[in-house]
Amino acid sequence: MHKIGVLPCDGVGPEVVAEGLKVMAAAAEAYEVDYELVEYDIGGERYLRTGEVLPDSVMAELGQCDAIYLGAVGHDEVPPGILEPGIILKLRFDFDQYVNLRPIKLYPGVETPLKGKGPEDIDFVVVRENTEGFYAGMGGQLKVGTPDEVAIQTGVYTRKGTERIIRYAFELAQKRDKARQLTMVDKANVLTHGHGLWRRTFAEVAEEYPDITTETAFVDAACMWFVKNPEWFDVVVTTNMFGDIITDLGAMIQGGMGVAASGNINPEGISMFEPIHGSAPKYQGKNVICPVAAICAAGMMMEHLGEVTAAAAIEKAVAAALASGKLGDLSTRSGVKTTEAGDLIASLVE
Numbered sequence: 001m002h003k004i005g006v007l008p009c010d011g012v013g014p015e016v017v018a019e020g021l022k023v024m025a026a027a028a029e030a031y032e033v034d035y036e037l038v039e040y041d042i043g044g045e046r047y048l049r050t051g052e053v054l055p056d057s058v059m060a061e062l063g064q065c066d067a068i069y070l071g072a073v074g075h076d077e078v079p080p081g082i083l084e085p086g087i088i089l090k091l092r093f094d095f096d097q098y099v100n101l102r103p104i105k106l107y108p109g110v111e112t113p114l115k116g117k118g119p120e121d122i123d124f125v126v127v128r129e130n131t132e133g134f135y136a137g138m139g140g141q142l143k144v145g146t147p148d149e150v151a152i153q154t155g156v157y158t159r160k161g162t163e164r165i166i167r168y169a170f171e172l173a174q175k176r177d178k179a180r181q182l183t184m185v186d187k188a189n190v191l192t193h194g195h196g197l198w199r200r201t202f203a204e205v206a207e208e209y210p211d212i213t214t215e216t217a218f219v220d221a222a223c224m225w226f227v228k229n230p231e232w233f234d235v236v237v238t239t240n241m242f243g244d245i246i247t248d249l250g251a252m253i254q255g256g257m258g259v260a261a262s263g264n265i266n267p268e269g270i271s272m273f274e275p276i277h278g279s280a281p282k283y284q285g286k287n288v289i290c291p292v293a294a295i296c297a298a299g300m301m302m303e304h305l306g307e308v309t310a311a312a313a314i315e316k317a318v319a320a321a322l323a324s325g326k327l328g329d330l331s332t333r334s335g336v337k338t339t340e341a342g343d344l345i346a347s348l349v350e
């Protein structure tokens with residue numbers, strides 16, 4: 001029995017989570033997956049009502065779960081910088097979910113803005129470091145609000161943190177068994193200290209994986225190649241902030257935020273799965289958001305829980321729905337309701 005903590009949170013989060021759970025239920029029924037859901041009322045509304053963001057009591061209960069399924073975080077009436085660090089980053093850090101796995105895959109039937117590129121060209125995975133870098137929150141401010149104000153925010157890179165994410169990426173390149181290629185994206189030409197550590201670690205770990213071809217790319221050039229030659233990539237490993245930025249670009253080339261899913265993984269602990277899109281408050285309650293990303297995140301969660309046949313069934317159903325053209329252009333203007341998209345995909349689970 002898998003115990004899954006569900007955090008729908010803000011904006012359109014609850015709507016897409018409902019569809020992900022619908023499809024998961026269909027796959028679980030078909031393949032006899034036993035699971036229990038425990039839903040938590042977390043997010044902007046609770047914060048405004050009680051001042052609580054993610055109480056220790058909820059963290060303790062989530063610590064008893066096998067996985068966490070999250071919708072989206074961000075509320076119009078809560079200033080930025082409270083809910084994001086208080087919920088998403090807290091979960092990632094406290095549960096040491098050091099891998100942020102972000103597949104960039106163009107499904108047949110989905111339109112990419114890249115001219116002349118198709119599903120055979122766009123199929124790679126970004127492995128984003130998820131606990132260090134500029135997200136570590138180290139630094140401080142002086143003389144705030146004065147003309148002499150000083151702010152320092154430091155990028156944190158540890159040998160341990162660097163090595164474990166790079167090693168995970170090498171293992172993934174082997175497991176995928178596609179081009180057996182790993183590209184490290186960094187800015188080692190400028191961030192000589194931190195990304196120098198990444199380069200050295202990459203070269204050292206690479207010696208243990210002689211069957212994997214390695215490449216390095218500066219982040220600016222990588223952005224160019226994501227657009228110009230996405231077929232060059234198989235597995236990409238990168239730092240926390242660069243991973244954040246390049247995966248929004250990746251989401252666009254795979255057909256939009258509506259299809260981009262992610263897993264925040266602690267291979268030895270509790271992992272969290274979420275669509276990479278935000279809470280889009282202006283669409284809340286309108287039933288217009290594409291739930292495919294959240295459904296794919298549920299599929300990733302099933303796979304992580306070892307339910308590989310149920311996960312494959314979800315993936316196949318998503319692919320079939322997208323190929324059918326019945327989900328339109330996956331935008332909020334597609335004319336397809338969130339609930340209809342979920343119904344269609346659930347009905348296609350075999």
Ligand code: IPM
Pocket residue numbers: 073084085088089244276
């Ligand atoms: C993401 C998001 C988060 C991040 C925010 C909401 C903190 O943009 O998951 O990519 O920056 O990691």
Ligand code: MG
Pocket residue numbers: 244245248
């Ligand atoms: Mg982001």
